[in-house]
Amino acid sequence: MPAKKKFNYEAHLEKPPSQKILLNINHLEKGEYELNIIHKNKIIKKTKFKK
Secondary structure, three states: OOOOOOOOOOOOOOOOOOOOOOOOOOOOOOOEEEEEEEEOOEEEEEEEEEO
8 A cells, every 4th residue: 555645734824813713624635634733833732633
């Protein structure tokens, strides 16, 4: 079985428009993902989810 390709997606926002951050996963492929929330180069929350 061939190995799955790993992709790193990264986004930088200048200033969030409000106190909410929405993540739309409609265009992601099925699989398992890891979400890291980082503040000042430190991970403050790490979570995994499946689509």
